[in-house]
Amino acid sequence: MKKYLVKPDTKVNLSKIDPSDTGDFKGGKEAALIEFQKLNAKLEALQELLYAEHKHKVLIVLQAMDAGGKDGTIRRVFDSVNPAGVRVASFKAPTAEELDHDYLWRIHKQTPAKGEMVIFNRSHYEDVLVVRVHNYVPPEVWKKRFDQINEFERTLAESGTTILKFYLHIDLDEQKERLQARLDDPTKRWKFRLGDLDERKLWGSYMEAFEDVLGKTSTDYAPWHIIPANRKWYRDLVISSILVETLEDLKMKFPESEENLDGVVIE
Ligand code: ATP
Ligand code: MG
Numbered sequence: 196m197k198k199y200l201v202k203p204d205t206k207v208n209l210s211k212i213d214p215s216d217t218g219d220f221k222g223g224k225e226a227a228l229i230e231f232q233k234l235n236a237k238l239e240a241l242q243e244l245l246y247a248e249h250k251h252k253v254l255i256v257l258q259a260m261d262a263g264g265k266d267g268t269i270r271r272v273f274d275s276v277n278p279a280g281v282r283v284a285s286f287k288a289p290t291a292e293e294l295d296h297d298y299l300w301r302i303h304k305q306t307p308a309k310g311e312m313v314i315f316n317r318s319h320y321e322d323v324l325v326v327r328v329h330n331y332v333p334p335e336v337w338k339k340r341f342d343q344i345n346e347f348e349r350t351l352a353e354s355g356t357t358i359l360k361f362y363l364h365i366d367l368d369e370q371k372e373r374l375q376a377r378l379d380d381p382t383k384r385w386k387f388r389l390g391d392l393d394e395r396k397l398w399g400s401y402m403e404a405f406e407d408v409l410g411k412t413s414t415d416y417a418p419w420h421i422i423p424a425n426r427k428w429y430r431d432l433v434i435s436s437i438l439v440e441t442l443e444d445l446k447m448k449f450p451e452s453e454e455n456l457d458g459v460v461i462e
Contacts, residue, residue: 352416
């Protein structure tokens with residue numbers, strides 16, 4: 196799974212990365228599901244441990260184009276995790292109050308506390324993606340944000356936050372299919388926004404913006420992964436594997452009981 200990691204200060208070319216990649220997974224979807232269930236169970240246990248130990252903080256950042264699968268990833272990957280132990284923070288277009296502050300203000304408030312696992316569905320990266328593509332602020336403003344974001348994330352990391360960032364990589368054809376499915380299925384129509392079609396026309400500009408983000412803000416303490424996401428089962432499997440491996444590396448332990456409980460008898 197290391198091959199999906201973006202090394203710091205690299206030049207990323209997304210057109211060279213296959214969104215339909217299924218890696219070495221020759222077993223196909225069925226076999227992948229069995230593997231995925233095992234990872235789900237592990238993640239459930241690791242989250243319990245994270246909460247019990249009350250030491251580490253875990254932040255998962257998801258970014259993708261419209262219909263890229265952020266919601267589906269959250270639903271599937273965290274399927275078995277205790278809902279009390281994980282929180283999703285979704286970032287939409289900023290409110291008037293949020294716009295009156297710096298762009299990290301609303302983000303910092305949502306970062307995880309000790310023992311917590313927080314998933315960012317969109318994030319501060321919108322401020323160098325949609326904001327850049329639409330010229331909501333001039334280039335001299337957004338260009339400074341790469342360094343600012345790296346420093347912000349360094350602060351979080353040095354305060355005990357494990358940060359994992361995932362870009363869900365789909366292509367134009369896959370987006371078309373998924374948007375079409377939203378149009379055709381009455382139960383999915385509510386998700387369809389005409390505005391998504393305008394964004395779709397800006398695909399090239401978005402890819403350029405993403406390439407900059409991935410190349411400039413992947414660090415040792417807050418790495419990006421580019422996840423091939425045309426195949427949902429593979430996307431889920433890769434993200435689960437990376438999460439489980441990262442959490443296992445924390446070597447978490449259940450805390451000692453406050454007193455020696457050996458020999459305690461409950462009458
Ligand atoms: P889906 O991908 O399933 O459609 P969504 O995350 O796109 O879900 P929407 O309500 O459709 O949810 O869109 C949220 C919108 O908010 C996106 O278009 C996103 O670009 C925009 N947004 C988020 N952060 C910012 C920001 N800082 N500045 C401007 N727009 C933002
Ligand atoms: Mg949307």
